[in-house]
Amino acid sequence: MSDTSHAHQVHAAPTGFIRKYVFSLDHKIIGIQYYFLALIAVFLGMALSLIFRLRLAWPAEHWPMLAKIFPAGFEGGPMTPEFYLSMLTMHGTIMVFFVLTTAPQSGFGNYVLPIQVGAHDMAFPVLNMLSFWVTFVSMVVMVAALFVEGGAPISGWTAYAPLSALGQVAGPGQGLGQTLWIVSIAIFCLASLLGALNFITTVLNMRAKGMSLMRMPLTVWTWFTTAILALLSFPVLLAGGILLLFDRIGGTSFFIPAGLVVSDKVIQHAGGSPILWQHLFWFFGHPEVYIAILPGMGVTSQLLSTFARKPIYGYRAMVYAVFAIGLLGFFVWGHHMFLSGLSPMSALVFSMLTLTIGVPSAVKTFNWLGTLWGGKIRFTSPMLYAIGFVSLFVSGGITGIFLGQTSVDIPLHDTYFPVGHFHLIMGVAAIFGIFGGTAYWFPKMFGRMMNETLGKIHFWLTFIGVNAIFMPMHTMGIMGQPRRYAQSTEFLYLAGVQGYQVVITWAAILTAAAQLIFLVNLFWSLFKGRKASDNPWEATTLEWSIPSPPPHDNFGGKIPVVHHGPYEYGVPGAPRDFVMQADPPLKLGKA
Amino acid sequence: MNAHSENHDSHGLSTKLTLSVWVWLLVLTGIEVFLAYIQLSLTLMLVLLMGLSLVKAALIMAYFMHLRFEKRTLVLTLIPALLVVASTLSVFFPDSVRLLHMKPW
Amino acid sequence: MARALAVLLWLITLGGIALFSGRHGWFPETISEHGPAIDAQFMRTLVVVAIAFVASQIALGWYVWRYREDREGDAVYTHGNTKLEVGIMLVVAVVFVALAALGQKVWAQLHLQDAPADAVQIEVTGQQFVWNIRYPGADGKFGRTDPKLINDQENPVGIDTKDPAAKDDVVSVNRMAIPVNKSIKVTLRAKDVTHSFFVPALRFKQDTTPGLVVPVHFKALKTGEYEIACAELCGLGHYKMKGYLMVMEDAQYEAWLKDRATN
Amino acid sequence: MANVHAESLRMPEWEGGVLPYSVGHKKLGMWLFIVSDALTFSALLFGYSYLRVSTPNWPTPFHLWPSIAFSTLMTFCLLSSSLTMVLGVNAAQRNDRAGTIKWILLTIAGGVTFMGLHLKEWSNLFQEGITLVSNPWGVPQFGATFFGITGLHMFHVFTGVLYLAGMAIGVSRGRYGAEHVEVCGLYWHFVDLVWMFVFPLIYLLSVKMH
Ligand code: HEA
Ligand code: HEA
């Protein structure tokens, strides 16, 4: 809208470095920028997780090396509990916002979506650039919270008020760090809004001739649905964030009730409600988890079909399932609040609706299996990640069925059981979507292949590793280990848990180390990888009918005409075992 | 590719229609202010005022914002999406009532 | 490669089953009246979910094993099967609705029914990082409280001693005695931030939300000492916010209460 | 087999470049933005209602003079500025550049008057002792929600006025055409539309009866 160039005019390829790589308007460069932002974020988030895992396994140990970097976090020797919590808070926040909302949607989506629908760019290139830079600012603000006076916030990625609203009286980390956290999230909301309306407009208005809705690749469907979810859920978080900010710096009390006494000090605020914050947060929070997983589902569908050399099983059902998941995602947020003082009647309704999300999820799982069934599977590294995704999605998804029931949630809520649940499904299934997408689109994005051997080693180590880290967490949860505990040794009934903590920490260290293989593979292939052909995977969607890497306006001025569905593999009677979307119509002799 | 840039005049808004919509909006506002000064229960008042406001919003969207003259599908996707999501927010209310009756002090 | 992957998938399945077969870690023994119903619902869910889990993972492994590229024959060219799809959907939907319906009974009993009239009244107030327990004393009535009177050392919940009902109130820190086999009505409150009253042995958990008083009730069926944990992040001491639930025989309980009252 | 793929390959053709809503990018984008911004306001208004329901003795302090009179007049300003905006869009579509600028300037005048009246109204309230954090009735939520919501709306009016001003300059230089003006108009009407809910919820439901 602030975009002045006429939308249909192809902007000329810029020449200067700044216009080309920094403030670029090209959706491909912006996609790559997002991708690398997420890459930095994920390694930061991972490092934080290792730091706090150290304390869980060895609560009394001293860590002189770390103490040098964060002296305040190690006063008195071992890692302090507030430092543990600040690492945890930043870990969760960075992973959810800057990795899983950023890489699969804004990264791959930006790069691939316009090409897959046959457009030369996004609908609003200027807005696109803005949304990246706004995200960047948001991340800078977030990372700054790690280093400010008083430390990073300690109220978890959910920032429950009043802990997050009261300021320094409520404990360390609740000063400037928490304020920066809220500011960063509010900025992030704006960036996501800009991104989302850009995606939706592009999909609706810019499809090439022949690209009817039911011919769009499933990746496009998932990016589209994700954008709708973002458009409708981020504004609510924005509203909540503004109010929380008012509470912290304006002296209001939207989320702070009357009569609080913190460390013997009577708090002057009155009249607010902590539950209101939870509502506003989870109204966004639940759609957000689908924002994280849907693009991964799309990528997985694409990969399974491509490498099984078979059309996707039940294309239409997949589309409807994606939409159903997105829609239902707006009606279930209360399942995070069963025990928060939510009205027990609404809890029952939320519970019923939550379980219904299992139905479209079952359809998806079933169709993925159906796609593999009877295929001729090529076990390339992207395919391995996709298979890993399916396995992890099932493992992580079914534990949601326990949590979604009011009664079963009573003992499990806020224990490691949900931690296991969301790491399997989000912490790794969705991340496997990123891995799969990286290995699959890397040749297109950079014109070189990634190394298959390294990719496979990375897959094996990671797949085994993450199961070793996150599966045992369910057992810990059943034993009653509450989450966000800086150590497990204070309670007698948790005596059996410490052993798990040590094993998990070791598994985490090894798994994290295995990520270096991924990093090495990525950068090595960037410069030294084998040159990629236009269509190394013999895939069908539009991005594979143009050069690798694509020219500035994607199709060299000639927008293709689409004649086929997205997943025509193994077509009997066709000249090749696959029919690309832009291939001319087939002459079909009646068999 | 610029199907969108013209063709509005054919079914655009005549000045007369615009003016009458404006007058209607003012009249409805007047009724609202008038209502506010009648002794009614808060709930009834809320229902009446919100009802009138929805009518006003509809008028603004339909005429000023041109939705009446856009393709039906645009209306049929935007408005329900907005209404559905906005109205799910009303799930908040059982809790605010609880809060009112279950206060500690 | 394909075979190894298939085997790995099956091993993970086995591992999952092993973890959930409960030999290594399981719920602590339940001592509450409603506990067995929650455990039973957990088991029902476990069975349903295990079937889905095992079936999906085994099938995934099997397809990976079976449909390698170097196998004989062509890839099957199909776009799916609507009937099968709808069938799966209906089955899953029915299973879920049935499951959900079964599970709601305990919830309704705990949260939609009031405590019996003769229930023992106790008030629990969460605070960074202790549990304050208050008993109404002989008159069965809690005295008035006021946040302005709160003083961590002398008057942790801010009892207004001018109120006659407050005279015999008994306050105990981190130690909560209850009689066995009697309905207990607990009133949950919070002093500063949100905490969560969690007694694993009771299968009981409920947030203490500031600004909201939540009444809950339960009955313990076995004497003994059990730990109370805090299950909602409340600050740096969250991990050591520990209390004890002491389930006692009636006489013992009365004695304990009397002892506390004289102190 | 053959009939299977025959089915899949004969799909209804989609003529690329046909806009499914017959709406250009900018207009669609603006509509999407409006939907999302409407949700921000919905969330705030629901939050306000939530707090109001959960607070006993919510004050109803607004006298006919000045608050209600002012806010009614403000409503009038916004509605009228919407009217002039429509006329501006019509003028732009007739390629009547001078007319467009005239109507946009009138619209800006409406917006600025609204802001002036609102600022005056705020300062009246300050004088009565109503601030963001406190007020004479001991329900601090009253001021917080009042200033929070009207403040955010004011912010929208303010950006709208800037947007309009930029539009007027752009049109006078011939850089912006009818579509730009129309999209800008959408935003302005939306600001008006939000007020249609803020006014009754915040003002009319807080009228002092006697
Ligand atoms: C990518 C992210 C993601 C996804 C996709 C999901 C998916 C689901 N989640 Fe999860 N969830 C989170 C991320 C995610 N979740 C996070 C981050 C939290 C914690 C937040 C916090 O507190 O910090 C959380 C917490 C959470 C809770 C709250 C727990 C608590 O705090 O007490 C609940 C409760 O209902 C829940 C339920 C579900 C359900 C029912 C699904 C369903 O969508 C799953 C559907 C999938 C399947 C069911 C598997 C596949 C289906 C089959 C194989 C078919 C056959 C199956 C059967 C017949 C059983 N989740
Ligand atoms: C995407 C989400 C994500 C990811 C990947 C992870 C990864 C990890 N998480 Fe985390 N975690 C959260 C989201 C995530 N987490 C959230 C939301 C919370 C809750 C916070 C809160 O309570 O407030 C949490 C909390 C949490 C806890 C709970 C602590 C407590 O409650 O006290 C623990 C405990 O062990 C933990 C451990 C780990 C470990 C060891 C890893 C890993 O280190 C495992 C190894 C990592 C990988 C296998 C991924 C590597 C990925 C790449 C290299 C991708 C590269 C490519 C691009 C992005 C472009 N996490």
Ligand code: CUA
């Ligand atoms: Cu108290 Cu956690």
Ligand SMILES: [Cu+2]
């Ligand atoms: Cu959820």
